[in-house]
Every structure is written in C-alpha cells, then in structure tokens.
Amino acid sequence: MRKLALPLALTVILSVVAVMWVQRATLTAAPAAAEAAAVDSLLRLEFYILAVFFVLCMVFFLYSLWAFRRRAGETGDGAHFHSHTGLEIAWTVVPVIIVVAMGYHGARVIADLKAVDVPKSADDLEVIVTGQQWSWTFEYPEQGVATTDLVLPSGRSVYFRLRAVDVIHSFWVPEFRLKMDTIPGKENVLRLTPNQVGEFKVRCAELCGTRHAYMESPVRVLEAADFQAWMDEEVKIANDPTKAGPKVAGQFGCIGCHSIDGSKLVGPTWKGLAGHDVSLADGSTVTADDDYLRESIVDPSAAIVEGYADNVMPRDFATRMTEKQIADVIAYIKTLK
C-alpha cells in the first residue's frame, strides 16, 4: 500500500493543474448567442470530469510501467492476485452514479435552453431557413421579406424553421453553438438568441455534395434599432414592385441569362416581353401574359421559345421561390417595356 502514496499524490496535484488549465483555456469559438453560455459551461464541466479521469488513469498507468518494470536480471513472475470484488464494485458503482447525475444534468441543460423541440413563442422573430445545393435562403414570413444574407437583431430570440429542398444540409453558425439539420420532407426548428453584434457565417455542417465546403452564407447581427431600420428598408423594397423585382431577379441569378436591355443572352430577353406574342420552337405562338410568365418560371420546359435550348434553366424555382417572389419578378418583367 505504500506504493499508492506517490501516484495518489501525483493524481491530486496534476488533477488540480488539469482542471485549472481547462478553466482558463479557450475551448470553443467566440460565443455570439445567449445559448452559448450554457453549452460552454456544460462542455467545461465535461472536460473537468474527463481531465480528472485522464490524470487518474495516466498517472497510475505510467507509474505502474515505471515501478513494476522488469529490472535487469530479474526472472520471476509478478504478484499473484486475481481480483478484488470490492474494487470492481466500486469502479462500477461510482461511474454509474456519475453517469446518472450527469445524465440528469445534461437533460436539464438542453431542456432549460428551450432551443430544440419547442413551440414558437409570441415574441420570437420567425425565420424560415431553406438549404439547397449549395446555398441558403432566409425568409421572414411575418414581414414578407426574403434574403440570401441572414440578418438578425441582437438580444431577441429567433425561431428558425429549417427546411431543405434536395438533400440533407445542416444549419450551423458555430458562434451560436447549436446546429440542426435541414431535411427534405421534414421541418426542424431551432430557437437561438444572438447577443453579439458582428458578422458571422452559416456553415453547412452535413455533407451535401460537390460544393458542400463552400455552402456558407453571411450572418449579420445588428443592434435592435439597426435591425429595425434594415427591416423597414427591406419591407419597403418588398412592397415596391419596381424594387422588389430587380432584387429577386438578382438574388436568383435570373439576369445572368435574361437581359433587361434587349440583348440576346442564353435565355430570351425580358425587355418588351410582357403582353407581346412569342414564337415557340414547336411553331405555335402564345401571348406572354401573367400565366405564361409564371409557367416559364416554374416549369421552363413547358414552352421553349424559338431559337433557344431546353434544359438550360433550373426547374426548381417553384420550390426555391416564394409566391410573392415569383409575382415580384413577373411585375418587374412587365415594367420592362
């Protein structure tokens, strides 16, 4: 038993050192949401426990290797003992107690966060997040605004509804801590409260194909007043057909292929399109009314304009764009006389 003194003393000393290191170390990315405090302190508590277990095990391990090494010239075997029921029970029961206590604590932490598996409360800002290969769109349904940058107020809880169009993605801003998958056919929710003004990034955390690494979108957290100003401006744009349309058309890349000045690009120009007759590849002629324009956006193969190829324009705008955005684009096209 005298042999126990040194490793026990070392365990105590080094445990204190390890715990102090864990206490001071910056273990995680800089926090920017209220939820980070609870997550970080649970993480630190876990690391305290494992630091102590690590030190305990390693000290006895290395001490044994040194103290019980075979010295030169020794030939005999080790001490002959098989088991010690008391010890075995002790190192079964103590971990069980730690597991149960920590399990309870862990369940409390995630429940108290009220971040996952919770209904929306009245003063949450609602944001619909849609992931698709390989970009994010953010919709503020209460305000009727949709963007590709995530702009949030500081100090107000945000209720994210998470959706995916094609494959699984995962919505994660490391500084906000908690992530949640966006899954086709299933809506997930996540409630977070950004509390640091600054610029961050949504980083897709679930492998989603070719450009997964680059599936990142800017996040801006603003002071409440600045956010309100930004939102007022966005609402104004959204409600002004001359502004909403151009914004949406830029956001979804429409004007990359459809010119607004009559020049010929990959797709037909929008200038002078609305209300006029269009010759189709199959020889027929249609009038470019609202229904035709809408059909050409959501089902581009339905009618191919003479002189243009099929299968160039993406066919998923029906799922990517809101009805309002589609209407905005149509209204915009109609202004291009």
Place this chain on the structure above:
Amino acid sequence: MRLFSYGLVRALVYGVIGLVAGMAVTMAVRAALGLAAWAAAPVSATGSIVGTLTFLWGVGAFTDWWSWARGAHAAEPPHHHRDGPEWPRYLNFDPNHRIIGVQYTVTSVIVMLTGGLLALTFRLELAQPGMQIMTTDTYNYLMSAHGIIMIAAILMGVGGMANFLIPMMIGAPDMAFPRVNALSYWIAVPGLIMVVSSLFTGGFDTGWTGYPPLGVKAPLGAQFFYLGVFVVGLSSIIGSVNYIVTIIKMRAPGMTWFRMPIFVWGMFATALIQLIATQFIGMAFLMVVLERLLGMGFFDPAKGGDVVLFQHIFWFYSHPAVYVFILPGLGVISELLPVFVRKPLFGYKWVALSSMFIALVGFLVWAHHMFATGLGMVLNNAFMVTTLLVAVPTGVKFFSWLATLWGGKITFETPMLFVLGSWVIFLIGGLSGPTNAFIATDLYVHDTYFVVAHFHHTMFGGFVFPFFAAIYYWFPKATGRMYSERLGKIHFWLMLVGFHLMTIAMFWIGLHGMRRRIADYDPTQGFGPWQTVTTTGAYLVGIGVTIFVINMIRSARRGEVAVPNPWRSMSPEWQLPSPPPDGNFETPPEVIGDPYDYGLAGASYVRVAAPSAAGH
C-alpha cells in the same frame, strides 16, 4: 495451365466472365423489352451480382456442396500432410481455420494500405486552405472511399484474428463449419473489389454513411459501394455463425466459460452483434439501391418515404458495428497484458462480462448519431443516457487493466508496446465520447473534427493498435519465424507520435468550429497551421506502417526461426508447433487450471499431449 490451379486466379477469371455474361443478359432482356440496351446502373448491378457468384464458383466454394447434393462423397481436402510449399494454400479455397485467418489478416492489411493511401492523398489537399491538387468532388470521393475501405479492412482484420485464434485457444481442431468458414472469407473478396471499384466507376460523395437523398443522387460509384458493402456484410454474418457455434460447442474438456481465454469472450460478444445487426446495414443499403435503380421511394418524401428512416436502420447496425471493431481489440489487450506483466488478468469475470454488457448496451444507443436530425426530447434524453452507460463497462475494463499492471514484472516487447499504446489511445477516445453524448454539447461538436478525432481514437485504440499487437504477437505462431524487434519498435513510436499529432490538432480545431468532410476551409478561421500538423502526423503514421510491411515481408521469408513459446504463454495455441498442423491438437487438450495463473508456482492451464514426431 498451372496458373489455373490457383483458386484466386480461377475465381478472377470466372468472376469477369460472370460479370460480362450478367451484363450481356441484362442488355438482351432490356432490348427485348424495347428499352435502350445499355444503361450503366442496372446492367452493372446484375453483372456484379452474377460476377460475385461465378467468382465463388471459380474459387471452388460450391464444389464439395455440389458433390454432396449429387449424392457423391466430397473429396477429402487435398492438403493433409502433402509435400511442397505451403503458400499455394493461401491462394485457394482452403477450409483450414489457420489458413483462413492468415488470408483474412493479409487481406486486411492490403485493404488498410489502400484506405491509408487515399487518406494520405487527401490529407495533402487539406494541409492548407484553398484547393491545390484536386477538385472538391475528388476530395469527396477519396474521403468517402477512405471511410468504407478502412471499415472493410477492420472487418477483415477481425475475421483474421477470430479465425486464426478461436479454434486453437479453445482447444478445437478447427471451426465448426470449415467450408462455411472459407466461404465467409472468399465472399468478402468480390465485395471488397466492388467497394474499391467504386472509385473507378464515378466515385461516391456521400461519406461512408451513404445517407439518402444524396446517396440516391450520387454517381454510379455509389451503387458499387452499396452492393459491395452488402456482400461484405454477408461475409460478416456467415463468419459470425461459425464463431458462435464453435465457441459454444467445441471447447476442450474442462474449459468452462470462465476458463476461456479472454479474447474468446470478446469474439463471442462480437459475433453476437455481427449476427444480429449486420442485416440492417444490408437492408438500408439495398433499399437505397432499389430507390436508385427502380425509383422505389423508401426515403423520398415526394413518394411517401422518409429521409430519416434510413439513418435509424443504418445506425442500428453501424453503431453496434463500432463494438464489432473494438471488442476483439480490447480482447487482445486483455489477452496480452497478463503475459507481458506476468500475473493474472485482474477481474477476469468482470472483464469478460463487460464485453457482453457493451454488446447489449451497444444495441440501445444508435440514435446518438442523429441528435441533429431533430429527434425530439424523449428520444434525445433516452439515447443520451444509454450512450453514457457505455462508459461503465468500458471503465471496468480500463481499471481492471490498471490493476493487472499493478505489481507485475512488465517487459516491453513490440506487442506489449502496441497494447500499451492502445490503452492510452482508447482512453482518450473513450473520454472524448461523452461530449458527443450530451445533447447540448453534441449539437455543437457534431459533424466537426472533434468527432473525427474521437472516432479515430476509438478505431486506433480499439482496433488498429491491438491488431498490430496481435500480428506481432502471433507472427511466430503463423510463420514459425520471428519479426524484427528493432523495426517493430520504430513502427510503434512513429505511429504513436504521428497519431497523436494528427488527432490532438483535430480535437482542437474541431472544438473551434472546423467542420468535417469539407474539401476546403475558410482561411479566416485560422485552422491552416493545425491542418498542416495533422497532415504531418498522418505521414508519420504512413511511414510507420510502411516499416511494418517491410518487417513482415522480410521476417516471413528470412526471419530468425522462432522458439516454440517466445512469450512463455500458458495459452493452448502456444503449446502447439509453429505453424500448427492441420487439426491442431493430436488429442483434445484438457483444461486443468485458470488461463492466466502467471506467478503461481506449478500452475498450468492446459495439458496438451506432446506432438508426435510424425507431424511437422
């Protein structure tokens, strides 16, 4: 045609013929149905299934069964006491467990080298932010293939240790079903070929987890990956039946359950998991293949399917599979420690039953991989608690190993170094586990390098290091020769240092937000230097493994002839000649004591009749 006398050559030729024939028939049927004759996915799918069967036919897997079915007597295996070199046996359908064990082990090492080379390739790309030497798609293919190829390698290694050791350790002449046993090895070969060929048929970019919908959209390589894993899974299931029956029915007289070598306990628990769980990954992957080929929308919400359902089925195997990988490795640690410490394994019954408990709890934790899919609070908390419970039996093992070291007379030969290395690596792997079990911290570290580092610790500590320990330890048993101790030690230190360089950097950047499975990373997060360290560590591991391969090849050919029992072990396999004759023991050995009574004067574990001179 002397070349044709080798089963492997015959199998490959027949396999290619079957592949082509299967493709031709499918094309003919398609043409007859008025479809375009060529469609890569369905044509190659039936081709590879037919090719797998003809491969097995070519190697001779069905020969004896076919004879019996016709009422004829199967020929006696032709290898008893025959003259000439032994190595052709390793290229043939040979029912001897020792041969099969070596076949599995060598295959494992070859497959592991393949997976390792892939990792070393994409680690170069990851050393710095920005894309330097490959496209993001190439990275995705290499990373995905690395994962599944390493898992296949581990399954082969488990089969190697199990086959080589179980019969000798329990004093049996062979496995209960020797031909089924050989089938379990040979069916894995076309499966492995399919998995590796995924890289040359378009690759797959889903990671080894193959989640739909991405897996449904992935290139043709994904189909070879899914089908290959399905076939390798068959190998696991067939093999595990044999291990279970052999362990239950064929133990030597006097070998009660609590007098079995402890490795056999680990393998028993492993085999139960393999038998019960493997069909789940087979089913999940088959369903994705059917969705790809025939548009069956199991996992497609537009057709009434459910995306998350796949993950439940998949992880119901793939989490217990982790214990398939590590329980044999932990068995090796428990088996070797007493020999090099020269005292009994502390708490034998506790260590033995902890394996069974891990196997049981392992079935109840699968959804901890899925917290981020939004499981809801009830599932979240249930799976958090079951997951944490795994710490209890694992802790029993760790503390028992510590107590085994206490008071010993420890020596540090290469196998022991690898055992001690596993202990440290697996300890860190285990301690980094709870962070992923608690919901709140998991939702932070999930899908980051923290998880990557964590599971590399469990795989290296639970399988890779013990596997190397086992190879060094039983190398003299398999070859009759000794490996180079000097090269073995260099291998160990390179791997130990390299591995920790690799993973400590991964842990750190993972905690700070480095996502996993990304080809490129944001330079503003400052992870570049850490990634360089990880790449450096990976290359040290690579150099270490190269030295291991050189050591094995040189020593097998020209190594010093080994003494009969170099480790002074009491275990039955070391009471046999090296390599042991077919049938192992001339008369069944008799178990007369406890397995690890080192340090007890006059103690003996088994009584084995001295081998007669007529043998080898």
